[in-house]
Amino acid sequence: ISTRPGGRGESYLHELVLLPSLSPEKGHWDGYRFYIPKLKVRYDLPDVAEQYDGYNRVCGYETPCAYENSCPNLGCLNELEKEAYIKAVAELLSNEEKSKCKSYLVSEEEFDHGFFQTAEITDEEYRGVQQTLITDKFLKTLVQKVGKCPVKNLLEGKCSGNVTLPSCLGEKQIKCNPDYPYRTYDGTCNNLHHATWGSRGRPLKHPIAPCYSDAVSKPARSIFNAPLPQNRKLVREVASTLEQIGARSSAKISMFLVFLSELVNTDMIGRATKRVRHPTAGFRGCTADGSDRSACVSTLSNPLRVLPKDDCFDPIGVGCLNFSPQENSNDQCELKHVGQRNAESSYLDLSSVYGKQPSYDSNGKLELFTCGGTRPIVESEPSSVQFFALGGLFGQLHNYCVDQVRSCGQSKGPVEERCRAFTIGVYQKIIYEQLLPFLFGEQFYSQCGFDCEYNPHVEASVSQLYKSAAGRFQHIWIPETLFYMPNGDRRSLPFHEFFHNTEKYDCNGVLAGAVESPISINRFTDAYQCLFYSVDGKRGTCLTCIDLARNREAGLCPLLTYKHYLEELFGEQDSSKCYSNFEDLQDMFNPEIIKLMKNMYHSPADIDAMFCNLDRRLPSGASLPKFVAQATCLEFKRLKCTDRFFYTRNPNLGEGARKLISNLDLTVLLALFTNLHEVPTQPLIVDSTKVEAAK
Ligand code: HEM
Numbered sequence: 205i206s207t208r209p210g211g212r213g214e215s216y217l218h219e220l221v222l223l224p225s226l227s228p229e230k231g232h233w234d235g236y237r238f239y240i241p242k243l244k245v246r247y248d249l250p251d252v253a254e255q256y257d258g259y260n261r262v263c264g265y266e267t268p269c270a271y272e273n274s275c276p277n278l279g280c281l282n283e284l285e286k287e288a289y290i291k292a293v294a295e296l297l298s299n300e301e302k303s304k305c306k307s308y309l310v311s312e313e314e315f316d317h318g319f320f321q322t323a324e325i326t327d328e329e330y331r332g333v334q335q336t337l338i339t340d341k342f343l344k345t346l347v348q349k350v351g352k353c354p355v356k357n358l359l360e361g362k363c364s365g366n367v368t369l370p371s372c373l374g375e376k377q378i379k380c381n382p383d384y385p386y387r388t389y390d391g392t393c394n395n396l397h398h399a400t401w402g403s404r405g406r407p408l409k410h411p412i413a414p415c416y417s418d419a420v421s422k423p424a425r426s427i428f429n430a431p432l433p434q435n436r437k438l439v440r441e442v443a444s445t446l447e448q449i450g451a452r453s454s455a456k457i458s459m460f461l462v463f464l465s466e467l468v469n470t471d472m473i474g475r476a477t478k479r480v481r482h483p484t485a486g487f488r489g490c491t492a493d494g495s496d497r498s499a500c501v502s503t504l505s506n507p508l509r510v511l512p513k514d515d516c517f518d519p520i521g522v523g524c525l526n527f528s529p530q531e532n533s534n535d536q537c538e539l540k541h542v543g544q545r546n547a548e549s550s551y552l553d554l555s556s557v558y559g560k561q562p563s564y565d566s567n568g569k570l571e572l573f574t575c576g577g578t579r580p581i582v583e584s585e586p587s588s589v590q591f592f593a594l595g596g597l598f599g600q601l602h603n604y605c606v607d608q609v610r611s612c613g614q615s616k617g618p619v620e621e622r623c624r625a626f627t628i629g630v631y632q633k634i635i636y637e638q639l640l641p642f643l644f645g646e647q648f649y650s651q652c653g654f655d656c657e658y659n660p661h662v663e664a665s666v667s668q669l670y671k672s673a674a675g676r677f678q679h680i681w682i683p684e685t686l687f688y689m690p691n692g693d694r695r696s697l698p699f700h701e702f703f704h705n706t707e708k709y710d711c712n713g714v715l716a717g718a719v720e721s722p723i724s725i726n727r728f729t730d731a732y733q734c735l736f737y738s739v740d741g742k743r744g745t746c747l748t749c750i751d752l753a754r755n756r757e758a759g760l761c762p763l764l765t766y767k768h769y770l771e772e773l774f775g776e777q778d779s780s781k782c783y784s785n786f787e788d789l790q791d792m793f794n795p796e797i798i799k800l801m802k803n804m805y806h807s808p809a810d811i812d813a814m815f816c817n818l819d820r821r822l823p824s825g826a827s828l829p830k831f832v833a834q835a836t837c838l839e840f841k842r843l844k845c846t847d848r849f850f851y852t853r854n855p856n857l858g859e860g861a862r863k864l865i866s867n868l869d870l871t872v873l874l875a876l877f878t879n880l881h882e883v884p885t886q887p888l889i890v891d892s893t894k895v896e897a898a899k
Pocket residue numbers: 461462463464465466469470473474475586588670671672675676677678679682747750751754
């Protein structure tokens with residue numbers, strides 16, 4: 205092994221000796237790397253993300269800064285840091301000021317009141333928010349001073365010297381008790397060597413360096429250095445093209461699956477909208493009537509423009525959609541690519557159901573609200589009553605467990621914690637034995653390989669790719685209407701209606717309806733791209749646009765870069781191909797979509813990662829397309845393998861609890877906690893066979 209000429213310490217392999225245990229015909233040497241496809245798929249995320257040049261290199265695109273190995277001179281670090289500090293403090297003060305001024309806030313009469321709600325910042329958190337902002341300002345100033353490539357090298361860990369800002373306070377010390385048998389509420393101490401790993405407030409991680417045009421925060425640009433297509437225009441075009449193609453538009457998958465997945469998602473990822481010290485219902489970027497940008501925009505909002513002639517918004521005079529940026533998490537002031545803050549623990553521990561700290565009545569029961577939702581569930585926005593009801597199944601399971609345990613009069617340890625461990629066990633089993641096998645199909649499920657030991661060396665975190673693009677895939681399944689079946693009669697209501705006045709619904713009817721409602725496929729429904737969260741059915745927002753804006757805000761790289769990266773990870777570099785012109789995309793997209801992409805983008809290499817939601821490659825038996833399935837596999841594998849308390853290996857779940865967990869599933873939960881006479885044996889599909897609940 206020698207150093208590649210011109211490389212920064214990267215290794216160059218001249219010759220490889222194969223050990224007898226590796227069979228040579230399974231490996232593949234491309235002159236640069238040796239691939240062994242049968243090796244287990246890597247699921248850890250790098251601590252310092254580097255630019256991924258696999259696709260560019262193989263396919264002949266130029267990678268920005270590829271031949272620049274200069275580093276910024278950090279001699280005047282203190283000076284720059286002082287400047288950054290002043291800028292950060294000024295911004296925070298100005299935000300506080302604005303948060304007290306009504307004209308900057310979304311008011312109660314507006315349809316999207318609460319949509320971008322912000323949580324309060326505690327004193328403890330405030331320090332982190334401030335440090336993160338200082339570092340951000342520092343890097344922005346540094347880019348202006350020394351240019352993009354040196355900063356890029358610095359952020360990718362290719363420069364020696366300081367890696368954190370000198371005056372930063374460093375990490376808070378947490379002492380863990382290795383013998384404490386229960387999970388903490390914020391996820392700390394799950395990993396005993398790295399107490400904060402996987403905990404609330406930690407950053408998401410970039411699997412590969414982000415593709416910001418300035419390396420730090422400016423939106424990515426096309427390969428010809430032009431802006432990417434206008435957000436809403438692109439979404440609108442895709443929506444109307446899908447409409448014209450007119451392919452099959454419903455599937456056997458039930459909305460019950462979608463709300464269950466949404467619950468799982470809110471457990472692993474919590475939104476952290478940029479905030480001020482006290483909670484708010486959101487900052488405005490647009491005027492109340494939505495006609496234009498507001499004069500009162502601040503750094504707390506970043507409204508989306510809607511161009512004239514928009515089919516959906518133009519007729520009602522809307523030219524602007526509220527959008528609020530999210531907060532990064534860089535509390536230790538590290539000079540590397542940062543990720544957004546995750547406001548939940550990454551672990552699948554029902555943290556979005558149980559809340560930030562224990563909250564039980566004197567018996568150890570959870571206080572339940574609309575449809576059994578716990579306080580954190582019903583206070584989350586924007587959420588539908590179906591979401592409350594799904595969360596409610598687990599809230600009720602907890603309380604049912606408490607009753608059962610109390611009725612035998614003895615418990616080894618606090619009832620609420622034992623029941624919490626049990627409830628999380630049932631939930632994890634449902635995810636790994638019901639939900640994921642269904643989404644992946646048998647073959648890909650086994651290829652993903654969930655049979656791992658506990659691995660304390662890997663950080664339990666969620667990737668920025670998942671959070672800002674691939675993980676949102678299921679939004680494309682949002683249908684125009686949902687069934688609501690109070691006392692057995694079947695009504696069809698527009699999707700947006702379930703987000704408001706949630707108390708008025710009969711919860712059994714809500715769940716019965718979700719099980720019978722099919723998802724929508726091959727469409728961006730109006731409910732998704734035009735009427736989302738509407739109150740009156742006339743004016744709503746475009747969740748699709750928000751998804752795309754999140755993709756770009758996070759600095760995600762182009763779709764094909766991630767595709768190549770994923771396929772390499774899965775040992776498919778042979779089949780991972782180059783797309784030199786748009787026509788080559790036909791393995792992934794419908795021809796009409798390709799035509800549209802050609803009109804909108806300069807090159808196939810510019811297509812936004814979010815459009816993985818149009819991927820038409822389906823692994824056999826799977827419900828998720830290949831790209832999404834691969835990205836999802838990595839996330840769920842990581843979360844399973846890094847969870848010390850995962851139910852299959854949690855020594856504190858007794859034999860009885862295990863037995864119960866193996867007998868409980870979604871069908872049983874529906875039978876126990878609804879008044880339905882008949883329950884579906886497979887609630888993830890519509891028209892499932894049913895059994896009598898009493899049985
Ligand atoms: C029909 C049910 C669903 C609704 C109404 C819904 C709605 C939303 C909304 C409003 C956001 C925040 C948008 C933003 O400001 O960035 C969001 C984020 C997200 N959703 Fe969904 N969603 C649903 C189902 C799902 C499902 C099934 C998944 C996939 C498992 C999913 C994955 C995500 C992800 C990964 C995010 C970003 C994480 C975050 O910002 O918390 N969603 N969703």
